[in-house]
Amino acid sequence: MSEHVIAPKSRGFLFLDSHPEGCRQLVDEMWQAVPAPVAAGGEGPVALVIGSSAGYGLAATIAGLARVGIRGIGVCFEKAPARRTGTAGWYRTAATARLARQYGRDMVFLNGDAFSDTMKEQVADLLAERFGGRLDYLIYSVAAPRRTDPDTGRLHTSVLKPIGSPHTTKTLVFDEYGAPEVKEITAAPAEGDDIEQTVAVMGGTDWERWITFLADRSLLADGFTTAALSYIGSPLTAALYRQGTIGAAKSHLEATARRLDERLGTMLGGRAVTSVNAAAVTQSSTAVPGIALYVGLLRGILGDAMVAPIGQLVELWDQLTGARPLDLDDEGRIRLDTWELDPAVQHAVAERWSTATSDTITELADLDWFGDEVRRLYGFRVPGVDYTAAVETDVPWPAPTS
Ligand SMILES: NC(=O)c1ccc[n+]([C@@H]2O[C@H](COP(=O)([O-])OP(=O)(O)OC[C@H]3O[C@@H](n4cnc5c(N)ncnc54)[C@H](O)[C@@H]3O)[C@@H](O)[C@H]2O)c1
Numbered sequence: 001m002s003e004h005v006i007a008p009k010s011r012g013f014l015f016l017d018s019h020p021e022g023c024r025q026l027v028d029e030m031w032q033a034v035p036a037p038v039a040a041g042g043e044g045p046v047a048l049v050i051g052s053s054a055g056y057g058l059a060a061t062i063a064g065l066a067r068v069g070i071r072g073i074g075v076c077f078e079k080a081p082a083r084r085t086g087t088a089g090w091y092r093t094a095a096t097a098r099l100a101r102q103y104g105r106d107m108v109f110l111n112g113d114a115f116s117d118t119m120k121e122q123v124a125d126l127l128a129e130r131f132g133g134r135l136d137y138l139i140y141s142v143a144a145p146r147r148t149d150p151d152t153g154r155l156h157t158s159v160l161k162p163i164g165s166p167h168t169t170k171t172l173v174f175d176e177y178g179a180p181e182v183k184e185i186t187a188a189p190a191e192g193d194d195i196e197q198t199v200a201v202m203g204g205t206d207w208e209r210w211i212t213f214l215a216d217r218s219l220l221a222d223g224f225t226t227a228a229l230s231y232i233g234s235p236l237t238a239a240l241y242r243q244g245t246i247g248a249a250k251s252h253l254e255a256t257a258r259r260l261d262e263r264l265g266t267m268l269g270g271r272a273v274t275s276v277n278a279a280a281v282t283q284s285s286t287a288v289p290g291i292a293l294y295v296g297l298l299r300g301i302l303g304d305a306m307v308a309p310i311g312q313l314v315e316l317w318d319q320l321t322g323a324r325p326l327d328l329d330d331e332g333r334i335r336l337d338t339w340e341l342d343p344a345v346q347h348a349v350a351e352r353w354s355t356a357t358s359d360t361i362t363e364l365a366d367l368d369w370f371g372d373e374v375r376r377l378y379g380f381r382v383p384g385v386d387y388t389a390a391v392e393t394d395v396p397w398p399a400p401t402s
Contacts, residue, residue: 002118003390006085008380012173013286015378018088021391022379027095030059030310034066038323044069044105046221048123050114050210052076052096053089054377055282056229057141059309061096061107064139068317072131073112073123075207077144085393088378096271097398106130108400115147115206120213122400124277127219130195134221135214137320140207140228147201150209156200159245160288161190164372167239170356172365180367181358185289187240195248202249204228204256211260215267215339223322226260228253232276232337233347236353238289246288273326274333275316278340280309281373293356294349296365298340301348303366305339312336342352 009016047064051057053073064070074096078089085091093109100107108126112119127135145156168186175181175282190198199205207228214220230250233241239246257274264270279298285291316325319334329335339345350365361367375381 002081002392004085004393005388005390006376008378008391015375015380016284017085018091019382019385019387019391020085020091020094020377020393020395022376022385023088023091024095024379025382025385026376026379027058027062027092028101030062031066031099033308033310033313034063037067037069038321040155040316043273044071046070046093046116046131047072047129047137047139048075048135048136049073049139049141051141051143053078054092054111055141055143055280055284056277056309057139058089058092058096058311059313060139060141061100063098063310063313063317064137065100065103065105065107067314068321069105070137072108072135073126074107074109075119075123076111077113080397081393081395086395090137090397091379091395094395094398101401106401109398111397113148114142114210115144115150117150117213118137119365120210123215124214124219127214127362128217129374133219135219135224136208137222137224138214138226140210140226142206144201147206148202156197156202158198158249158262159190159194160187161194162187162239162244163190163195163248165189167244169237169240169290170293170353171289172296180361182361183295187241187289190245198245199249199252202246203252204254204260205252207253208256208260211264211272213244215253219355220264220268220270221309222268222270224264224268226270226272227275227316227320228257228263228272229333230254230274230276230333231279233279234294234341234349236350237294238290240289241291254264254333254353256329261332272327274335276329276335276337277309278307278310278337281370281377283377292370293353293361295379296361296367296370297349297352297356298345299366299369300352300364301345302339307339309335
């Protein structure tokens with residue numbers, strides 16, 4: 001037993017501790033937000049979600065469990081409680097596993113490096129032993145700063161840089177008293193092998209490696225379908241995102257999808273697509289310069305009309321399972337970002353972006369919402385949680401039920 005009162009301590013948008021009870025309630029909230037299952041009863045399809053503990057991958061896991069009745073495996077990379085609390089994803093995984101069990105879904109969570117072949121072996125063994133040797137769906141939603149290539153042993157590091165020339169952007173920071181400041185920063189362009197390294201981490205190489213690995217062991221079911229998450233985003237963030245090093249990785253991911261789609265089509269009558277999702281506040285997105293400002297302004301304009309990740313992932317599952325028709329753009333991508341990239345919305349965000357200063361930002365952007373969302377990533381600011389009460393932080397990793 002290790003009970004503590006946990007106060008939010010942060011460095012910028014990163015918090016040092018997370019709140020187990022807040023994380024549990026947020027997972028409950030996400031589950032409750034999922035509409036009733038499409039088909040009830042029977043054994044659900046077998047799914048593997050890579051990046052299952054946070055952001056879009058967590059939404060994929062919860063929407064899959066609650067809407068489609070999936071069973072299978074979630075893979076993520078989280079830190080256990082030790083001197084500090086566990087990471088939020090640790091507690092969210094414990095909460096997701098508890099709900100899965102409660103609803104009778106056999107879901108096993110593995111904590112470790114998805115880029116490694118050891119993890120691929122572990123997943124392959126579990127699929128063979130526990131899930132009838134057939135995988136129906138794979139959702140790939142990893143956001144990571146680095147990846148070791150199992151073939152070469154080389155460590156690749158991804159960077160967020162513009163390509164070609166330096167780029168100056170407005171960005172949102174909070175001073176030591178929590179007051180918002182709109183600043184300008186200039187990002188130096190990619191140099192050396194920055195692009196290649198970012199593509200090696202966030203492009204499609206590891207996704208393809210997973211599929212080849214599982215195909216070689218004959219673990220992919222007929223009609224096997226896979227989706228990887230991508231982002232396009234606004235012209236306001238394009239120099240640093242879609243036209244930058246990370247955008248090069250996303251283009252690689254999308255090209256990988258087209259190649260895999262052909263391969264899976266011939267091999268199994270299967271499919272590979274990318275799903276272009278909309279801007280959301282996650283640990284990864286807040287690391288991109290300008291994104292915090294952009295998302296705050298977007299919320300200021302759209303309010304509750306923004307579609308949260310869980311809503312987008314219900315739509316993704318509906319399209320993947322055929323509950324709704326698959327709706328692909330000209331480049332073969334599922335587009336769940338149309339409300340964000342609507343020209344009228346983008347025009348309104350651009351207007352506010354151009355006039356935003358430290359003095360006007362609280363009127364133009366919904367910073368209360370943004371501040372809450374950042375804290376909720378760590379289980380804070382969840383209505384109904386008593387943050388003055390001590391909570392058990394020593395939560396075990398969920399053991400598979402036999
Ligand atoms: N956040 C956005 O605004 C946004 C918008 C559209 C698309 N996307 C895409 O969604 C995907 C996920 O991003 P997110 O923002 O949800 O990220 P996130 O930081 O919220 O979650 C990342 C997940 O990856 C897992 N992970 C990281 N490194 C790992 C490793 N080595 N092995 C196993 N698991 C690992 C983490 O444990 C976590 O579950 C990315 O492809 C991203 O580009 C994000």
